[in-house]
Amino acid sequence: MTVYLLRRLLQALLVMLAMSLIVFVGVYAIGDPVEILISPDADQMERERAIKALGLDLPLWQQYLTFLFRAVQGDLGRSFVFNEPALQLILQKMPATLELAVGATFMAVLIGLPLGLYAGLKPDSAGSKAIMAGSILGFSLPTFWVGLMLIMVFAVQLGWLPSTGRGETAQFLGLRWSFLTRDGIAHLIMPAVNLSLFKISLVVRLTRSGVRETMLMDYVKFARAKGLSPRRVTYVHVFKNILIPVVTVVGLELGSTIAFSVVTESIFAWPGMGKLIIDSINVLDRPVIVAYLMIIVMMFIVINLAVDLLYSTLDPRVRLEGKS
Amino acid sequence: MSDITADTVPVVALVVKDETPFRRFVSEFFASKIATSGLIVFTIIAVLAILAPWITPQNPYDLAQLDIMDGRLEPGSVGGSGMTHWLGTDDQGRDMLSGIIYGLRISLTVGIGSAFIASLVGASLGLLAAYGGGRTDSLIMRLVDLQLSFPTILAALMILAFLGKGVGNVVIALVIVEWAYYARTVRGSALVERRREYIEAAQCLALPTRRILFRHLLPNCLPPLIVVGTIQVARAIALEATLSFLGLGVPITEPSLGLLIANGYEYMLSGKYWISFYPGIALLVTIVSINLMGDHLRDVLNPRLKK
Amino acid sequence: MSVATLEVRNLQTHFFTRAGVVKAVDGVSFTVGRGKVLGLVGESGSGKTVTGFSIIGLVDEPGRVVGGEILFHGQNLARLSEEEMRQLRGNRIAMIFQDPMMTLNPVLRIDTQMIETVLAHTKVSHEEARQRCRDTLGMVGIPSPEERLKSYPHQFSGGMRQRVAIAIALLHRPELIIADEPTTALDVTIQGQILAEVQKLAINTGTSLIWITHDLSVVAGLADDIAVMYAGRVVEDGPVSEVLDKPLHPYTHGLIGSVPSRNKRGEPLRQIPGMTPSLLKLPPGCAFRSRCDRATAECAAPIELMELTLGRHARCIHPHMEAVAA
């Protein structure tokens, strides 16, 4: 197990290194680093000084090492706009995004799993056909447009839900969260629904095809031959088997959910990393963009590792292989 | 039924000659009513987009035809020039229906164009990986893995952040985020096909590599490639719309559906829904029609669901 | 006169597929007495498994039992409700499947899969149920059952898994066990061990067995009676020694001739020419007609299973009577 973990960490390190190289090449080699890293408002003197300070007059490989060295120390540059360390800026916004993404993921599982189960168990019923049609719609609906329509219906016309911001937050584990207050939850609902729509479809389809394939397995028939009740067959024998792929995929999708929150956050003015990055791109606050990229990659690695561990605790077959 | 449909698609049939898997693929496609209706709807949309300059009531980019006094008219109202705006007008008095049809043109061009280029790039690299094997293979596949592990929207955002706006840049970004899907698919099926006898036979005849690749391997990788291509066109259109909505895609002079929707955003809060609503519906219908085809195509090709 | 454990009369199970009606089982009759072993043989696709599933009421869509009677202690199972059937299954009638690698759920521990079977039919404490599972595992020859209970299926070999499946079938000391080729997937030595144990159990507990197999040598050593299936029908049945020694039906005759061990050395193996007919469009009359060396024009008319000598039936109008007469 330790060997496995070590190997995974080494892999993660390599991926980070590769990513840093890509980002470096993107910023320093393709773009003009002076333009990217130094505020456009700076005057000539400031520029010269900054070029020296950033070591932009050094050979490229040396620059890369410096970049890497600083990155390891947590220095990913300063935002031009906020004049704050980029890393700090992003970390401040991270809880809001995580809250949204995790909320959306839970919603996807809570809604998608029962629907998919039903569609898989009764594939020919009218309800299942409606669910499947709905899931195609869920895949096809552009997230941003759905967001707008949600605002139009529930905020503008019905006035039930607030359309922007996080609402009231409460302190937990030293961070501020919306889901702990009524007002916060009211603010969270629409963005979370919006972000989860695509994932619900994904979970529905995954569950449905999992159920259909599992139902054909001999062990399900054997379970019935043992005289188990249909409920036990479905909720223990079938369910436990499809849970593994569903949990794995949903976990892996958390990364892409965080990425897609860029869109949702912009629409609902949800003050998270996604909103920050779009704003930063629009004003070309490039240190923030670079820092965001590095952090996202890191999050991905952590998520993948966590999902792998989760998978191996869920599936006994993998668990054993890990030990031996 | 199957014979008729296979014969009514002479172009496709010509490319692969008498390859039965492909014929079966085509006839199974038309066996599904849903997939066929998807194709019909999509064809209508595509024809509308192509014919835009001749069928729209107004040229939405000709500023001379616009009257700011007609701005934000409700659907069905009659403008100053006596024209009925069935879907209303936007803030500059542009007829929404015309705007949408022109917008479709841009969305489809970008979506299909990028998918086409990406499929060329991806298929070539995939074939190269399958056929080259060894180090070429693992290098290309590492790149594919890297690309696929990164959410497309983010990758596209980053590329545009560095390249800047513009139709060309959007296409470049879409190609970069999409090629890997084609490469993986083509490599997968090419590896299977490669082992089949006819490749061996072709090799024995000492045919040039290029000929083996394009005359023998590619036609047999085509069905899975078409499935991926169909789904990717839908994804590309959605992604382009999203990027444009975020203000990073096409410029204001060439508004795609995504940008039209973005334009209506601020007016929606005051209840003027149509500026965002109808372009969204157009986008939705386009994407759904493509997905219906892709969805069925995937089922046709999935041997596990076959009985 | 006591009632037989199971009597199947003219069972018909059809699959209503898109391509047409597949008459997988179309006229199967046999009787299994208390504590007796019936060997159900026939080539692949002849409907043996479907017959087994029909008895325990687990025919999958698009299949349905469309005719006949399944009398279990005189009670027609085809008439029971799904819930009444469920109470019988795994309790009074158990089934063992063909492929031991596929019959146990890979993500559930053995104890879960066994205890749930106990609890599905009896109200006992969890601990009592566990005790019963432990005992039964010991009975089928699994060493250190307590530890094994905590394992997952993939930690077992194929033979061990089949023993677990057999143990599950035995948990409620059923009156009837349907064993669908339970040893075909195993290697020969393990096959032998399992056969011996099952036979012992049947004798000790008075359980009746339907042993489905391709393998005539297994039937010869194990079964009391035999029923031979062809294209969804029983074409011959009777006491195992008589049928194997003096087959009446030309198909049985051919089948026995094609078993290597039954042939004289040096003599070429006989083979039944031709292929099994498609069950989709089976013509009326004898289904074996196209492959039979005794076929005549009369064979095209529908033929019933007839009692030819005492306790022996065959579905043929030109049976090998000379063997019996001699």
Ligand SMILES: Nc1ncnc2c1ncn2[C@@H]1O[C@H](COP(=O)(O)OP(=O)(O)OP(=O)(O)O)[C@@H](O)[C@H]1O
């Ligand atoms: N779900 C189904 N749909 C359609 N036909 C089926 C289905 N299940 C079984 N059949 C048909 O029933 C026939 C009998 O199948 P069955 O499994 O009983 O054969 P078998 O005698 O057990 O063969 P084997 O020795 O290979 O196990 C087959 O020919 C098959 O075509």
Ligand code: SF4
């Ligand atoms: S009935 Fe006729 S065809 Fe059928 S087995 Fe007997 S002799 Fe052969």
Ligand SMILES: [Mg+2]
């Ligand atoms: Mg069978």
